[in-house]
Amino acid sequence: MGRKLIRHPLYVLTMTAFVFFVVTPLIYTLAKTFFVEDSFINNVRLLDKELFFLLAKSIILASVIALFSTITGTGLALLLYKTNIRFRSFFKIALLLPLFIPPYILAVAWKDAFFVFFNDTSLISSYFGVILVLTTVFTPLSMLITGSALSNIDSQLEDACLLISDYRSLIFKIILPLIRPAIITSFVLVFLFSISEFSVPAFLGVNVFTTEIFTQFSAFYNHSLAMLQSTLLILICILLLFSEKRYIADAPFLSMGSKGAGNSCYDMKKGKILGLLFLPGWFSLSVLVPFTTLFVQSFADGTTRFIQAFELLVPAFVTSIGLAFAGAVLIVLTGFSAAYYQSHSRQGKVINFLLLIMFAIPSTVYGISLIQFYNHPVFRFIYSSYAILLIGYTGKFSFIAAKLTGNAIKQIPNSFDEAAQIAGISSSMRKRKILIPLIMQSLFAAFVISFIFSLGELGTSIMLYPPGTEMMPVKVFTIMANAPQSLVSAMTMIVLSITLLIITAFYFMMKPFTKKYRYALHKT
């Protein structure tokens, strides 16, 4: 153990900090709730048949959403990253839009759209509605994950396949097996997001496991039962991760590391019409319908609502953006450390489980845990500052960053590192000159996704934001109760525009790094 500590000091330090600052509060609260307050036995009796039936329903619902999102996302990624279909640069960006605003707002837009088109909302206020809204929200995430894997495929393998076979074989025998880890990751992530999602099912009036936990919290104020129910959710997620591990362990990674061999795009022949229909079709469904609804609503009272919305949001801009930025830095650092440690150490698996638990736990439970642990005089500097929110973001989203960077690390052949090691290059130099340049795109993707999620995070933020401060998502939600729909839509459109502007700025800031590290890609 001592040798390992010396070998990976940064990772041990980061992970120790993660365990102390993020995981300990949850363990402390669970232990206090179940054992000190002696409520465990009392509440176990309340876990009845109906509750497990509800859990089963939620698992099926989340699985359907994950399946639809992953299939659609992979299809879109194949079209956008592996073909020369027209307007692909536009669609690569435009299809990501549903990721940038809170799912709840999209659900509102969808419900309004249904009322406008069908004069009835009963169809959307159902399981169908939850599947529709969440599939449109999470498909871009799936597209990003599989798209990133597709752009890393060694073109020599594809060329070799095409010499002896056709495009169909190329897709089913080469491409899909090679990106299998990314497909599984996409499924797992979307499943986890869907099963812990509360706002959309609650808004559409669909009873799922998270709404039951929320009811225990907010109607019965039975925190201990809510905590116990949350542990069931965590168990499901851990079981899923076990099965994921088995598949990923068998997946072929080696051929995906040679980024230097370039990325091939193919001419759409027979499937051209199908592709040209699918892309605009999905764009219309996932972007045009909800965003046009929001856009039209926001101008319902002319431009006055925009001015009012802007004035309301101004005090929250700097804080929210600064926090999301700092949060994304911490998340990527934690995710990268966890992923690296996992690929180099057996203990890494434990860290991965901890990241998953924090990701899967409902926001309210997590928020309560952080309050109970940090609301002591000794931690006042954390509890009364934005540090508490950064801890919240790091706990919630490091799992995603670890997944994204972990996949990228696995795609790098060990031979690269071994060759450098034989040449006598030090460990830190190998990381700086080989590992980081090769996974730079994934790190950037993880940073952008973490930034977007942190900027829009509501469930934990509303429980933790320091008194006297303002956060954009909290402001939108606290304003929306009694404000006209036009004002809420205008606020949403402003938040969306700001997010897009910042991401564009990140992209341009990232460009010099990509250029700087291009040498590594060619040399490898």
Added chain:
Amino acid sequence: MNKIHLIIAIFIALLAGSCETGSNVVVVYTTVDQIFSEPILKEFEKETGIKVKAVYDTEETKSTGVLNRLIAEKDNPQCDLFWSGDPMRSIILKNKGITQPYRSAMAKDIDPAFKDPQYHWTGFSARARVLIYNKNLMKETGIPLSIFDLTKEKYKGKVAIANPLFGTTTFHIAALFSALGDVKAKQLLTDLKNNDVIIATSNGDVKKRVVSGEVSCGLTDTDDAFEAMKENDKTGFVFLDQGGIGSLIMPNTLSLIKNSGHPENAKKLMDYLLRGETEAKLAKSCAQMPLHKGVQVPANIPSLDNIIPMKIDYDKTSKKLDDIQDYLKEWAEN
């Protein structure tokens, strides 16, 4: 290296920025919509020089953030004053031992019915439960005047009510159980269910459905009703059961938090909020009805003198809620 310095600077600025401490501060948690409560708190800040640090929540999110936060912070309270949109939440906090008594001189002429007997909470500016309706859709059926009318065949599938497990709807249903007795109240809920009443996610959702014409009418609060009428002149509202059990009146409530850090400033803020001037401002901004006598309000704001209130004891109604919550969950979900 410069970029790393920049990132470190951002971290330090973020951590230092919110860590501001001092004694001339008061921390208030409120479930009253920010759009209405914030201007009043800002004016207090301007007039007294006491910095107000507020945490806002909303009934739209079932006030989960603030109430659960107050409960979780019980052992080391951060909040000095809790400003609630209805008495129910203050009573929950009182029962959990989180509040402390304070008898404000500013509330002397407020009816004792709107104050906790031990002064753990004091009411001011009230809302009422009303029925809002879409004028276009109610032409044929006529406007219901009693909550019992909503069970009639002609309103089948045309009435919306928010989820009774949350917010002011919980309070309304518990009050009905108090006023009518369990048997009659359960029969009313069963009849509503049999008449295909639509369960909306919140009062805001009820308002939205009525304004858009998705349903003909719905039960909600006066502030939602006035907001609906501002958005659309085809919306109206009515106080139900004025010839019978009356309408539920729900005052805002203020509670001092036990062992808080700034109790004196909290008392100052509480006294400030309990003034007639605050009630006048709330009447103007969100159609709330003053509890003080002689407060000047806009002409369209109803006076409590002209409304038959539902005769309930807030404490007993809160206890009733505990008894019926399992039944309400069953009613709402099945």
